[in-house]
Amino acid sequence: MDYIQSKITSAEANTFFGVERNSFPLNSSTLEATLRYIAISHSSEPMEKVKLFNVYCDSFSGRNYGNDYAASAEEGNHDICIYESRSGAELPFVDRSGWTSMDTPPYPVAPFLSRASATNVFVNADAKRVLVFVKRTTDKWIDLFCAIIFRVLPWIFPNDNLTDQEKAFSKAINSGNVNAFTEIVDSVCKDYDFKATMMRKVLVNWGSGYKDTQIRNLRSQYDDYQNRINSKQTEINNLLDQLSAINTNLDALLNAPDEESTALFDFFQKHKQLGIYHVIKSSSGQTLQYYVDETIEYYDDEQFLRLYNNPSSFFCQSATPEVKKIFYAIFAQQRGVFRSEAMFSLTNLSSLSAVSGTRCGSLNDTRLPHPHIYHHACLGSNRDQIVSYMRSGDWDLAIEQSIAAAKNINFGDSVVIREMLNDVRNRMDTCRCIIADNGKEMTPREFLAYIETNNEEGVQNG
Amino acid sequence: MIKVIVKTNTVRGREVTADAETTPAEIFADLGVSVSGTSVNLDGVILTATDLNSSLEALGIHDGATVNLNSVIKADGALR
Numbered sequence: 001m002d003y004i005q006s007k008i009t010s011a012e013a014n015t016f017f018g019v020e021r022n023s024f025p026l027n028s029s030t031l032e033a034t035l036r037y038i039a040i041s042h043s044s045e046p047m048e049k050v051k052l053f054n055v056y057c058d059s060f061s062g063r064n065y066g067n068d069y070a071a072s073a074e075e076g077n078h079d080i081c082i083y084e085s086r087s088g089a090e091l092p093f094v095d096r097s098g099w100t101s102m103d104t105p106p107y108p109v110a111p112f113l114s115r116a117s118a119t120n121v122f123v124n125a126d127a128k129r130v131l132v133f134v135k136r137t138t139d140k141w142i143d144l145f146c147a148i149i150f151r152v153l154p155w156i157f158p159n160d161n162l163t164d165q166e167k168a169f170s171k172a173i174n175s176g177n178v179n180a181f182t183e184i185v186d187s188v189c190k191d192y193d194f195k196a197t198m199m200r201k202v203l204v205n206w207g208s209g210y211k212d213t214q215i216r217n218l219r220s221q222y223d224d225y226q227n228r229i230n231s232k233q234t235e236i237n238n239l240l241d242q243l244s245a246i247n248t249n250l251d252a253l254l255n256a257p258d259e260e261s262t263a264l265f266d267f268f269q270k271h272k273q274l275g276i277y278h279v280i281k282s283s284s285g286q287t288l289q290y291y292v293d294e295t296i297e298y299y300d301d302e303q304f305l306r307l308y309n310n311p312s313s314f315f316c317q318s319a320t321p322e323v324k325k326i327f328y329a330i331f332a333q334q335r336g337v338f339r340s341e342a343m344f345s346l347t348n349l350s351s352l353s354a355v356s357g358t359r360c361g362s363l364n365d366t367r368l369p370h371p372h373i374y375h376h377a378c379l380g381s382n383r384d385q386i387v388s389y390m391r392s393g394d395w396d397l398a399i400e401q402s403i404a405a406a407k408n409i410n411f412g413d414s415v416v417i418r419e420m421l422n423d424v425r426n427r428m429d430t431c432r433c434i435i436a437d438n439g440k441e442m443t444p445r446e447f448l449a450y451i452e453t454n455n456e457e458g459v460q461n462g
Numbered sequence: 463m464i465k466v467i468v469k470t471n472t473v474r475g476r477e478v479t480a481d482a483e484t485t486p487a488e489i490f491a492d493l494g495v496s497v498s499g500t501s502v503n504l505d506g507v508i509l510t511a512t513d514l515n516s517s518l519e520a521l522g523i524h525d526g527a528t529v530n531l532n533s534v535i536k537a538d539g540a541l542r
Contacts, residue, residue: 270506270530298501298536372539380540385471397469401534403508404501410539 004178007186008040009033012194016201017052025055026082026137030173030181034146035080037169037185042156047192048201053079059086060133066092070099070122073129080130080152084137091133094122099131107151116141125154147173245351248391252350255393264349267396273403277343277360285348290399291360292344292406293367295337295435303411304331314414319421326424326434326444329451331411336436336447338424342370342406349395352386352402354379366441368433370406371420372413379405464518464525470495470533482519486531500533 007013009029014021017036024032035053043050056078060069069092073081085091094101102109102121113119116138122131130152134141147170150157162170165184172180268274268290278289307315308328319327329335341363343355356377359369372378379386382405389398411417424444427433432441436450466478466489478489486509490497502509504521513521523529 267506271503272506376540378540381537382539385535385537392474394469394474396530397532397534400501400503400532401537403503404534404536405539407501407508408536408539413539416539 016194062089066094249350251391298408340370341367342373465528
């Protein structure tokens with residue numbers, strides 16, 4: 001038929017369906033209108049959800065076999081594939097399983113179409129695929145194809161059940177009645193406003209899509225800038241910490257009294273628990289590593305008893321029965337004290353810090369390594385006091401605070417206490433690190449025997 | 463008389479003149495300084511509770527001496 005003008009292939013309908021005029025199969029508005037008519041009239045979905053036929057048009061050569069085209073049609077997503085011979089190649093034949101050749105009664109489709117141009121037609125009802133090979137797709141051939149299209153879509157038109165309208169459709173094409181054809185194809189959309197629906201589809205929420213995208217972009221940028229600010233803030237905080245440390249040292253130096261040539265010596269002379277381990281000289285001054293030889297006597301006895309009396313506490317879970325008895329005798333009954341060694345570092349007279357992993361070497365057999373200091377170089381809240389004393393030039397108080405730190409054990413620190421339990425367990429027979437209440441120095445094993453003996457005697461003596 | 467140089471968290475380098483019978487506890491009390499929860503040492507020797515209430519003479523300090531009496535807070539090692 002001549003070029004038709006129907007509502008179903010109008011510009012508004014094309015926009016609605018998302019199909020451009022120049023992409024009509026075989027550039028035929030008759031074929032496109034026919035396919036849309038069938039799709040709409042046999043769909044139970046609203047117009048917006050109707051699935052149109054997907055048609056693929058190409059040329060074929062003699063190099064490929066028909067079964068290759070059939071396999072490709074099965075795997076692809078085109079409902080109808082129409083291959084035209086441009087070079088006069090012989091029409092391919094398909095004998096692949098599942099495909100029916102439409103060339104014999106009761107559906108001599110191929111002979112019918114061959115009136116216009118030699119054609120082979122194959123249908124795979126299960127895969128819902130149509131494969132057409134034609135010499136030339138003339139307007140006449142297209143009209144004939146539209147007239148018999150019901151025959152090649154058995155999954156839509158089973159048993160040849162055509163409505164009266166569909167029969168009238170075929171008759172209109174066969175007779176070239178454009179008006180009748182147009183009226184029939186437009187009947188499925190005559191009350192439908194493609195333009196309004198298309199406008200609604202495109203324009204409603206037009207801004208929100210953009211708005212949502214912009215919101216996502218801006219949030220992403222916000223997070224990016226926030227992360228960069230946090231990173232800079234961390235850098236600033238680190239610099240501030242370094243500045244504070246420098247300031248502390250500076251204050252300590254400024255406030256350190258002059259003529260200190262014998263003061264530190266006098267101080268160390270008087271404090272018998274202090275010993276010098278190592279002196280390091282550098283361009284920034286001198287660093288003195290000194291050790292504190294002290295007894296651990298500053299602790300919270302109630303905190304210890306809470307751990308001791310709770311079978312599921314880390315203390316009870318970690319201590320061997322022997323070590324548990326020793327700790328109880330020392331920290332609950334004050335039957336003895338642990339001797340420990342802790343190392344510190346004094347730089348010039350401006351900063352003081354704890355040193356981990358270091359012992360002077362001469363006290364290994366008689367002192368435990370102080371668990372907070374040796375294992376973690378951790379001063380806890382002693383640190384603030386030391387910094388404050390150093391800033392005001394009171395290095396003597398700072399060193400005495402380090403002595404207080406060496407006398408302290410915090411039973412709230414499970415990591416440190418576990419390490420101390422291990423240290424005692426590993427020195428049961430080798431280290432005389434306990435001073436019993438009789439004044440004698442003992443290994444943990446000796447102390448255990450001592451307290452057990454004294455407990456029995458106490459029982460015997462009533 | 464004995465010259466005692468007192469240093470605590472709140473008092474720095476205060477010089478006090480005391481007689482041999484004075485106790486460290488009395489010296490701190492006169493200065494209005496509490497030593498509860500602190501570690502006190504006299505010329506490097508840590509004083510027990512008994513020592514705090516012992517006379518300077520009983521602690522081995524004689525007339526004419528100059529000694530340092532320091533007090534620092536008993537702080538805790540950190541929690542991990």
